[in-house]
Amino acid sequence: MTTIAGAGRDVLDMSFFQDPYAVYERLRNAGPVHPMRTPDGIDVWVITRYEEAKEALSDARFTKDFAGVPEIFAQQSTGISAHEGYTDILTKHMLFADPPDHTRLRELSAKAFTRRRVEALRPEIQQIVDGLLDRMAGQREVDLLRALSFPMSMAVTCRLLGIPPADEDAFRRWTETIFTTNDPARMNEAVRAVDEYLVGVVEAKRADPADDLITSLINARENGDRLSDRELVSTCALMFVAGYETTASMVGNAVLALLQNPAKLAELKQDPSLMPNAVDELLRFDGPVNVATLRSTATEVRIGDVTIPQGQFVLVSLISANRDGEKFPDPDRLDFTRPLGGSLAFGHGIHYCLGAPLSRVEIEVALSRLLARYPNLSLARQPSTLRWRNSLLVRGLSALPILLN
Structure with missing residues (x-):
């Protein structure tokens, strides 16, 4: 991390992604909120301490409404347009809305995304994981992310939504591009592809309903209200993109944490009943989301002895x-x-992840089945050689080479 002389803002350079915890510890010791600049030159305020972060996640003075984002970009004169990398498919959903719009969108989505539906998927998740572990048999070394984490999460998400398995590879390519590229043209191409595909799927589900999430979202009603076509497609995209990337990354983070803490790994193998507690602790220890999605100040906000002016981008660091x-x-x-x-x-608060129960089930099943099938797995490389993705949003490895025995 470097500092702009005289500007009063630390710049998060690429080294930050490889060890954010060292940076965050220094920032927490200095105070709860800090003016920063992202690698692509956007000025933000980063909240790093727990109490202030929790409060900010539910504070109405921090707006999630996407409508004001282009103006803030323009004021910063960064040369970045909010419309270069985003269309309404990525913004017409509950994550980029404030009440009352958020309340309406979440209530309609929650009617489709039920705990019963999540628990009904558990046997299928186990079947998916077991099949992937079978494919690993006989190999000495695998990249766990490519062999297990990402294909599992992709398959589960597609099953949940009702997307055919034959289309999983295409969706994987699109979502990876959306999360990792810095090229606006490639971003737009991937976003358009997801948009066009989901429009077609929604039309097909209307003509031929099925027992899946997309059909349930189409049929969801609340006091006569329903999701519009654009809200429906955007909500499907949110559930797909958010659920797939974060859960897959978390499985990798969890396995790495366990392999770097052999006593805890031994404890978990000796007593598998610890798994639900272990998943909760692993999520705390090295979660898959670095900073919560973008907020901005709807009014002047004072945190500690720092005042954040109106119309400023704010990032709440969950891992810090x-x-x-x-x-x-x-x-x-x-x-x-x-x-x-x-x-x-x-x-936390009204934007608490709707898919949290499903993500927990996926992580629990993946870890339980992996450790039962390959109890002697180990890292195939020194931890210092592993690389983390250059993403402010997702905290995840680029690869996780492991030895199976």
Whole structure:
């Protein structure tokens, strides 16, 4: 991380992604909120301490409404347009809305995304994971992300939504591009492809309904209200893109954390009943979302002795908040007996992740089946050689080479 002389803003350079925790510890020690500049030159305010982060996630003075974003970009004169990398498919959903629009969109989506539907998927998730583990048999070394994490998450997400398995590879390519490219042309191409595909799927589900999430979203009603066509497609895209990338990355983060903490790995193998607690702690320890999605100040906001002016971008760091020693004693230690609750890995408040229960089931099944099938797995490379993705949003490895025995 470097500093602009005289500008009062730290610049998050590419080295930040490889070890954000060291940066966040220094920032937390200095205060709860800091003016920063992202690698692509956007000025933001980053909230790093737990209490302030939790409050900001549910504070109405921080707006999620996407309508004001282009104006803030223009005021910063960054040369970046909010419309170069985004269309309404990525913004006409609950994640970029404030009440009352958010309340309406979430209530309609929640009617389709039920706990019953999630639990009904558990046997199928186990079947998917077992099939992927079967394919790994006989290999000495695999990239766990490509062999298990991403194909599992893709298959589960497609099953949930009702997307045919034959289209999984195309969706994987599109979502990887959306999350990783810095090329506006490639971003737009991927976004358009997802948009056109989902429009076709929605039309097909209307003509031939099925027992899947897209059909349920089409049929969802609340006091006579329903999702518009654009809201429907955007909500499907949100559930697909958000659920797929974060869950897949978390499986990799969890396995790495366990392999770097052999005593905890041994404890978990000896007592598999610890798995639900372990998943909660692993999410706190190294969650898949670095910073929550973009917010901006609807009015002047004072945090501690810092005043954030109106019309400023604000990033709430979830992984920093989850390593705050004021909330979690000895925060850099993995502890499966730590009291449950309090983690901000899935956010907080009205924007708490609707897919959190499904993500937990996927992580639990993936870890349980992997450790049962390959109890002697180990890292195939030194941890210092592993590379993390250059993403402010997703905290995930580029690859995780492991030895199966």
